[in-house]
Amino acid sequence: MAWKTRGILGALIVLVAAAGDSAAQDNSDRAWDPSARGFSRLSDAPTRSTQIDVLDKILSARQLSPMDRTVYLSIRAFQLSRVGREADSQKDVAEMGKLLPSVWQVVLSSTQPELAGGGDRAAALRTLEYGLQRKPGDPWLTVAQAQVNMQIADFSRARGLLDSALAASSNEAERRAAFYYRGHADFNLGDFSQAADDFNGSLVGRRTLAERLPALLWRYAAQVHTRRDARAALASELGREDLSSWPGPIASFLLGRLTPGQLEVVAESDGQAKRTNGKCPAAFFIGMEALRRGDRQHARERFQLTQARCPTASELNWAATSELKHL
Numbered sequence: 001m002a003w004k005t006r007g008i009l010g011a012l013i014v015l016v017a018a019a020g021d022s023a024a025q026d027n028s029d030r031a032w033d034p035s036a037r038g039f040s041r042l043s044d045a046p047t048r049s050t051q052i053d054v055l056d057k058i059l060s061a062r063q064l065s066p067m068d069r070t071v072y073l074s075i076r077a078f079q080l081s082r083v084g085r086e087a088d089s090q091k092d093v094a095e096m097g098k099l100l101p102s103v104w105q106v107v108l109s110s111t112q113p114e115l116a117g118g119g120d121r122a123a124a125l126r127t128l129e130y131g132l133q134r135k136p137g138d139p140w141l142t143v144a145q146a147q148v149n150m151q152i153a154d155f156s157r158a159r160g161l162l163d164s165a166l167a168a169s170s171n172e173a174e175r176r177a178a179f180y181y182r183g184h185a186d187f188n189l190g191d192f193s194q195a196a197d198d199f200n201g202s203l204v205g206r207r208t209l210a211e212r213l214p215a216l217l218w219r220y221a222a223q224v225h226t227r228r229d230a231r232a233a234l235a236s237e238l239g240r241e242d243l244s245s246w247p248g249p250i251a252s253f254l255l256g257r258l259t260p261g262q263l264e265v266v267a268e269s270d271g272q273a274k275r276t277n278g279k280c281p282a283a284f285f286i287g288m289e290a291l292r293r294g295d296r297q298h299a300r301e302r303f304q305l306t307q308a309r310c311p312t313a314s315e316l317n318w319a320a321t322s323e324l325k326h327l
Contacts, residue, residue, distance in 0.1 A: 117313030
């Protein structure tokens with residue numbers, strides 16, 4: 001095919017077991033949790049070049065599983081909205097609800113910000129609104145709306161949406177996602193103390209280093225701007241953890257165990273780092289460490305490099321842009 005969906009399907013396939021079982025809702029949400037994806041977005045996401053007729057052909061196949069069909073419907077709903085076929089877009093969202101009544105909103109909330117990153121945020125917001133018409137106030141859909149608003153730098157609007165998502169959350173997974181993205185809104189609004197608290201809130205219930213590390217690194221970035229000792233707080237959390245697996249080397253660097261040059265080498269040579277554009281977060285956190293040490297010129301250069309290396313839909317790009325405004 002000329003376009004790829006394997007990344008989204010791979011990230012969401014864990015929901016299949018929960019499709020007919022509401023008791024599995026929390027487990028499925030945990031698997032999707034956006035704040036546990038490290039510093040990569042869903043890889044191989046479909047682009048705006050995806051053709052509706054191709055999607056029609058895929059969706060006509062009877063052998064598609066309910067999960068696969070739901071993912072493709074969410075993509076087609078976006079594309080239909082892009083070309084002004086709103087009634088058809090709404091029908092696809094409704095069909096998603098019939099196929100996976102327990103988790104369809106999680107699927108929709110994961111695909112739309114990714115698709116919006118291709119440039120058509122309005123279509124993604126409309127599609128999410130169709131979802132909210134079916135399930136008013138749903139935290140996952142509201143968090144996704146906030147993500148899209150942050151892509152257009154409307155952090156105040158995103159903050160309000162995330163307040164609502166947090167108030168409506170009914171389980172740990174929903175609260176983690178709302179806290180994590182509210183932390184990003186706070187960070188870009190310059191409310192660093194609240195950002196650190198929100199990233200801390202998104203750690204509740206996390207058990208593995210892979211789940212905890214993204215929020216810990218973002219908390220470090222926020223604490224650089226507060227009176228807290230960012231390095232000491234990070235060291236206290238990580239203790240004797242094995243930080244060899246990416247993005248662990250970023251934490252090793254922040255703890256003084258790697259030089260900037262050594263981190264750059266890892267970002268360019270480690271397999272996982274190469275697959276997830278590791279040079280992007282490496283540049284940002286080298287900049288944050290320079291800022292912690294008071295080296296504003298070096299920080300400025302690294303944040304400019306972050307802008308060049310990171311997609312515009314990346315939280316790292318947003319944060320680098322905000323830091324440059326402060327410098």
